[in-house]
Amino acid sequence: MRLFKRFIVSACILPAALSIPSPRVSAGQAVPQTKLNAVLVLSEEFCHSNLKRGNGWTSVKEEFDVGEDLCHGLAESLSPVFASLSRQYEVPAPGAGETDIILIPKVGDIGATQKIYAFSNRELVVILEWTVLDRSGKTLWVGTIEASAKRHMGNAFTHGKNMRKIREDVVADAVRKSVEAIGSVPGLMNGAAAAQAR
Amino acid sequence: MRRRDIFWLVFGSFTAVPLRAMNFREYPATPASSISGAVSRDGLVVAAVAMTAAAEQHNYFQVTFARKGFFPVYISLENRASAERFFIRREDIGVFSGGRERTNSGDVVTGRSKVGERVMLASSLALSVGGELIAAHMMVRATEIRQNIIKKEFRSVTLGPRELSHGFVYLPIPLAAAEAGSLVLRIRAVKMADGEPIDFEFRLSI
Numbered sequence: 001m002r003l004f005k006r007f008i009v010s011a012c013i014l015p016a017a018l019s020i021p022s023p024r025v026s027a028g029q030a031v032p033q034t035k036l037n038a039v040l041v042l043s044e045e046f047c048h049s050n051l052k053r054g055n056g057w058t059s060v061k062e063e064f065d066v067g068e069d070l071c072h073g074l075a076e077s078l079s080p081v082f083a084s085l086s087r088q089y090e091v092p093a094p095g096a097g098e099t100d101i102i103l104i105p106k107v108g109d110i111g112a113t114q115k116i117y118a119f120s121n122r123e124l125v126v127i128l129e130w131t132v133l134d135r136s137g138k139t140l141w142v143g144t145i146e147a148s149a150k151r152h153m154g155n156a157f158t159h160g161k162n163m164r165k166i167r168e169d170v171v172a173d174a175v176r177k178s179v180e181a182i183g184s185v186p187g188l189m190n191g192a193a194a195a196q197a198r
Numbered sequence: 199m200r201r202r203d204i205f206w207l208v209f210g211s212f213t214a215v216p217l218r219a220m221n222f223r224e225y226p227a228t229p230a231s232s233i234s235g236a237v238s239r240d241g242l243v244v245a246a247v248a249m250t251a252a253a254e255q256h257n258y259f260q261v262t263f264a265r266k267g268f269f270p271v272y273i274s275l276e277n278r279a280s281a282e283r284f285f286i287r288r289e290d291i292g293v294f295s296g297g298r299e300r301t302n303s304g305d306v307v308t309g310r311s312k313v314g315e316r317v318m319l320a321s322s323l324a325l326s327v328g329g330e331l332i333a334a335h336m337m338v339r340a341t342e343i344r345q346n347i348i349k350k351e352f353r354s355v356t357l358g359p360r361e362l363s364h365g366f367v368y369l370p371i372p373l374a375a376a377e378a379g380s381l382v383l384r385i386r387a388v389k390m391a392d393g394e395p396i397d398f399e400f401r402l403s404i
Contacts, residue, residue, distance in 0.1 A: 058315040058319045058322070111348040112341065114337060114341040123345065125345060125349065139390070142356050
């Protein structure tokens with residue numbers, strides 16, 4: 001019986017410890033809620049947004065794949081905000097289905113500074129442009145958020161880990177700011193915008 | 199002063215430079231209505247100021263844009279309407295030259311220092327630590343300049359009543375415009391209520 005209990009406890013704890021932290025909205029943050037049905041348009045291009053640079057010989061070779069994490073994080077964190085949230089690769093036709101609003105993110109730019117010393121803080125910045133459409137395709141809101149994160153440059157052994165951490169931090173910041181920004185769109189949370197479109 | 203002290207003095211002065219982060223000055227945010235040449239339509243006031251002086255560009259960006267074939271333009275928008283809302287997309291700001299739109303944006307700097315890479319290669323071959331440090335500093339500087347350009351750029355925005363927005367757009371200089379010495383900048387705003395676009399045009403001297 002004791003062995004069985006240990007197995008259950010391990011089964012509960014281990015996956016949680018091993019799983020990669022998902023960039024969802026933190027527990028302390030109040031998530032706005034609305035009864036609207038939303039479509040989140042995550043295009044192929046958006047989910048593969050990255051910053052690649054360096055040749056690994058005369059300059060440091062780096063790659064920041066923020067798109068994949070953003071796609072995962074945005075879908076997960078925006079889901080509780082709406083009555084239903086479906087993910088699509090393309091913008092749906094006006095008036096299609098039960099959709100009330102359409103959310104379209106676009107990566108405006110990605111920038112990362114570099115440092116010479118391992119303990120110097122470098123910064124990663126992601127510019128995310130949002131467009132919110134109603135069911136008829138009319139633009140309800142356009143906005144831009146700037147997500148940023150700072151981490152040590154790292155030495156030969158810790159550089160990879162620091163790169164992963166800074167990428168996770170910037171995605172978490174982008175997701176948090178996106179939820180906040182969408183929650184503050186005038187007329188969206190009380191459904192006025194969607195009602196107007198119907 | 200002994201030879202060892204001189205070495206540490208020189209080494210210290212080289213390493214202190216990269217340790218210090220680059221300091222970029224903030225461009226003073228100015229409401230569109232207080233800029234001369236501002237255009238007002240349907241309650242939206244728009245102003246555009248071309249930053250052509252190399253000294254001024256160096257002051258705020260630490261880069262000379264003309265060498266890259268660009269020039270920065272400061273854009274300021276002010277919604278003075280009581281109820282109307284507008285949205286402005288970054289890609290709806292473009293340059294006209296000779297009657298047709300040439301391009302609307304540009305990747306001004308890549309954040310890559312080619313000179314730095316060449317110095318790094320030469321220093322690595324010559325096993326020169328000092329040279330490598332200088333090369334690394336040049337590469338770091340290039341990334342910081344690019345970051346500053348990204349942060350100061352104008353962003354797509356929705357302007358509610360009494361709201362302001364401002365930022366820079368980095369415009370490539372079309373060949374025809376470079377010969378003529380001027381170009382036309384078009385900023386398109388869209389009314390939220392009915393989706394009607396309003397175009398603001400500015401003739402800028404370059």
